[in-house]
Amino acid sequence: MLKITNLKASLEEEDKQILKGIDLEIGEGEVHAIMGPNGSGKSTTSYVLSGKGGYVVDEGSATLDGVDLLDMEPEERAAAGLFLAFQYPVEIPGVGNMTFLRTAVNSQRKARGEEELNAAEFLKLVREKAKSLKIDADMLKRPVNVGFSGGEKKRNEILQMAMLEPKMCILDETDSGLDVDAMKLVAEGVNALRDGKRSFLVITHYQRLLDHIKPDVVHIMSAGKIIKTGGPELALEVEHNGYADLLNEVA
Amino acid sequence: MALTEKLADATEALITAYPAPQGEGKWATDARSNALATLRENGAPTRRDEYWKFTNPSTLIGTASSAAIMHAEEKPVFDDIDKLLVVFVDGVYRADLSDDLTIEGAAIETLQDAMAKDIHWAKDVYGVLEANGQSPVSRPLAALNTATATEGLVIHVTGKVSKPVAIRYVRQNTDTDVMVHHAVKLEEGADITVLENGPAAARFNSCLEVDVADTASFHHARAQGRDHERCAATHMFARLGKESSFKSFTLTVNGALTRNEAVIEFTGDDAMASVSGACAGDGAFHHDDTVFITHDAVNCESRQVFKKVLRNGATGVFQGKILVQQIAQKTDGYQIAQGLLLDDDSNFLAKPELEIYADDVICSHGSTVGAVDETALFYLTSRGVPKAEAQDMLVLAFMDEGIQEIEDEAIADDIRERLGAWVERRRD
Ligand SMILES: Nc1ncnc2c1ncn2[C@@H]1O[C@H](COP(=O)(O)OP(=O)(O)OP(=O)(O)O)[C@@H](O)[C@H]1O
Ligand SMILES: [Mg+2]
Numbered sequence: 001m002l003k004i005t006n007l008k009a010s011l012e013e014e015d016k017q018i019l020k021g022i023d024l025e026i027g028e029g030e031v032h033a034i035m036g037p038n039g040s041g042k043s044t045t046s047y048v049l050s051g052k053g054g055y056v057v058d059e060g061s062a063t064l065d066g067v068d069l070l071d072m073e074p075e076e077r078a079a080a081g082l083f084l085a086f087q088y089p090v091e092i093p094g095v096g097n098m099t100f101l102r103t104a105v106n107s108q109r110k111a112r113g114e115e116e117l118n119a120a121e122f123l124k125l126v127r128e129k130a131k132s133l134k135i136d137a138d139m140l141k142r143p144v145n146v147g148f149s150g151g152e153k154k155r156n157e158i159l160q161m162a163m164l165e166p167k168m169c170i171l172d173e174t175d176s177g178l179d180v181d182a183m184k185l186v187a188e189g190v191n192a193l194r195d196g197k198r199s200f201l202v203i204t205h206y207q208r209l210l211d212h213i214k215p216d217v218v219h220i221m222s223a224g225k226i227i228k229t230g231g232p233e234l235a236l237e238v239e240h241n242g243y244a245d246l247l248n249e250v251a
Numbered sequence: 252m253a254l255t256e257k258l259a260d261a262t263e264a265l266i267t268a269y270p271a272p273q274g275e276g277k278w279a280t281d282a283r284s285n286a287l288a289t290l291r292e293n294g295a296p297t298r299r300d301e302y303w304k305f306t307n308p309s310t311l312i313g314t315a316s317s318a319a320i321m322h323a324e325e326k327p328v329f330d331d332i333d334k335l336l337v338v339f340v341d342g343v344y345r346a347d348l349s350d351d352l353t354i355e356g357a358a359i360e361t362l363q364d365a366m367a368k369d370i371h372w373a374k375d376v377y378g379v380l381e382a383n384g385q386s387p388v389s390r391p392l393a394a395l396n397t398a399t400a401t402e403g404l405v406i407h408v409t410g411k412v413s414k415p416v417a418i419r420y421v422r423q424n425t426d427t428d429v430m431v432h433h434a435v436k437l438e439e440g441a442d443i444t445v446l447e448n449g450p451a452a453a454r455f456n457s458c459l460e461v462d463v464a465d466t467a468s469f470h471h472a473r474a475q476g477r478d479h480e481r482c483a484a485t486h487m488f489a490r491l492g493k494e495s496s497f498k499s500f501t502l503t504v505n506g507a508l509t510r511n512e513a514v515i516e517f518t519g520d521d522a523m524a525s526v527s528g529a530c531a532g533d534g535a536f537h538h539d540d541t542v543f544i545t546h547d548a549v550n551c552e553s554r555q556v557f558k559k560v561l562r563n564g565a566t567g568v569f570q571g572k573i574l575v576q577q578i579a580q581k582t583d584g585y586q587i588a589q590g591l592l593l594d595d596d597s598n599f600l601a602k603p604e605l606e607i608y609a610d611d612v613i614c615s616h617g618s619t620v621g622a623v624d625e626t627a628l629f630y631l632t633s634r635g636v637p638k639a640e641a642q643d644m645l646v647l648a649f650m651d652e653g654i655q656e657i658e659d660e661a662i663a664d665d666i667r668e669r670l671g672a673w674v675e676r677r678r679d
Pocket of ligand 1: 011018036037039040041042045054
């Protein structure tokens with residue numbers, strides 16, 4: 001599904017390399033987690049994969065089902081099936097949530113040569129999915145993320161994911177800022193999308209989320225590299241001992 | 252202060268360029284001679300005037316040049332709205348193309364008919380609000396308009412008028428230099444919506460005076476027409492009584508030069524006024540909003556919301572002043588003017604001013620200029636929205652704060668649709 005090879009990326013503005021050779025392969029239907037200290041490059045990895053401006057790829061490659069991601073515009077990556085749930089979802093005053101969602105869904109469908117959803121079909125679908133995430137109709141009518149609480153923003157990310165039905169979902173700290181119940185909701189939302197084919201990359205600081213979304217593989221990132229890869233037990237180890245031991249181990 | 256000889260000559264040239272109306276009633280003759288005296292005293296506008304620094308008045312006063320007429324496919328703005336339609340062709344009222352002017356709650360006459368009479372209620376409005384608005388800043392083009400315009404409507408509103416009076420300006424001739432003057436008087440509790448649309452002329456000078464009595468409401472929306480080469484100088488003068496409201500929104504897409512002035516004065520307590528606009532310009536486009544709001548009563552709210560989207564060297568200007576007199580306690584004044592530049596060639600010039608003599612007031616003003624927000628753009632494209640479309644969404648979102656000032660949703664949606672079409676026509 002997703003194959004990242006020796007990915008190195010720097011900031012465009014400064015001569016500073018953030019990603020220093022990431023290798024990661026996620027198979028169909030797999031759930032991988034990335035943990036790692038603040039500033040280790042987790043979000044940067046997700047941005048470089050989804051095509052955010054401001055970074056230059058120095059070396060390496062990233063492919064989704066064999067297709068080169070790094071060569072595409074962000075919207076093309078989305079249409080190819082990549083989705084990023086943002087660590088900090090963006091507020092966009094003046095753009096209605098519904099208009100945005102519908103434009104997004106239909107743009108992707110169009111790009112893939114599929115039939116666009118009409119207003120009624122779209123509405124039905126969005127209501128159904130919103131309901132299971134306990135997002136009320138009023139929130140859908142508001143401008144994108146404007147005035148949403150931290151938790152509401154995160155649920156809105158999952159709603160978008162559910163509507164867009166991507167192949168490869170990257171969740172960047174979707175659990176942070178969520179109360180216990182909201183976290184369950186979000187995890188249920190994610191688990192509902194696990195169909196044995198769709199793959200997930202879950203970036204988190206806490207084992208708690210991984211209790212709900214069981215990962216197949218856990219990676220530890222530090223200073224722009226994956227320094228250790230293991231099973232779910234690795235997350236437990238981090239939870240109990242922090243990163244110090246792991247960092248020492250590789251140093 | 253006496254004018255310099257050069258300016259006096261320029262002013263006389265401006266006056267003689269327009270024929271002096273003949274055979275009118277006494278009130279009209281008086282109003283015209285007052286306006287002429289004001290114009291002679293203040294002189295024609297020049298680049299040296301404080302409020303003409305950003306906009307060159309020369310094309311508004313010299314010989315008018317011609318402007319090509321755009322034959323757009325789509326329906327005129329406000330066409331779908333249930334209305335009383337009044338049509339002016341090349342600045343001339345056309346009864347044959349207009350609806351019957353009879354409507355419950357208002358008496359509508361042409362300016363020409365009103366001016367033929369010796370006595371008319373319009374004497375209390377026509378040229379009066381304009382004259383009030385000549386100080387502290389002179390408005391020579393408005394004085395010229397009062398002195399010479401023979402076309403327009405006078406509307407006496409006594410009740411709630413059930414549908415908008417929609418003025419449509421049609422162009423047939425490429426070389427037109429047109430003047431129109433409307434005077435509206437709202438009695439206590441009266442309520443009317445006036446709509447205006449169309450490019451009107453190669454060069455258009457319009458004046459709208461609105462006297463809003465206690466508890467009355469005036470709503471106004473206009474779309475200035477898409478002809479690229481046209482130019483326009485418009486003035487709005489409003490006087491607001493107790494608990495009254497005045498709302499005016501202007502949409503401007505295209506046009507080589509547009510200067511829209513609004514002069515609002517609160518004379519009764521607890522009133523509210525909103526003057527807003529959205530404009531979108533591409534290339535040879537210069538758009539200037541100059542607003543002067545005077546709070547001379549207690550607990551009034553004024554809002555100015557202006558949004559300008561500019562590309563390919565287009566220029567946007569905003570000059571907005573809130574003057575709060577000493578008695579005007581509890582004033583709430585809000586002013587925002589923002590420019591969105593779609594490239595490095597475009598310009599937004601803003602001169603926001605507050606002058607406050609009362610101590611218990613809330614006034615905020617802000618003016619910003621910037622490019623499309625890259626973070627928002629990435630968010631939208633990362634969801635699969637193509638970049639051009641995402642940018643359009645953000646451009647429309649930017650203008651929406653201005654459009655939200657319009658109370659009537661159908662009118663607001665019509666404006667949104669027009670702006671949507673404008674940005675879509677410019678997709679790269
Ligand atoms: N646009 C940028 N400008 C300057 N520095 C940047 C930029 N983007 C990333 N960085 C730096 O790159 C490093 C990695 O940041 P990144 O956001 O990827 O970390 P992270 O692992 O997601 O951290 P956290 O756990 O706090 O979310 C940090 O030192 C950060 O300051
Ligand atoms: Mg991060």
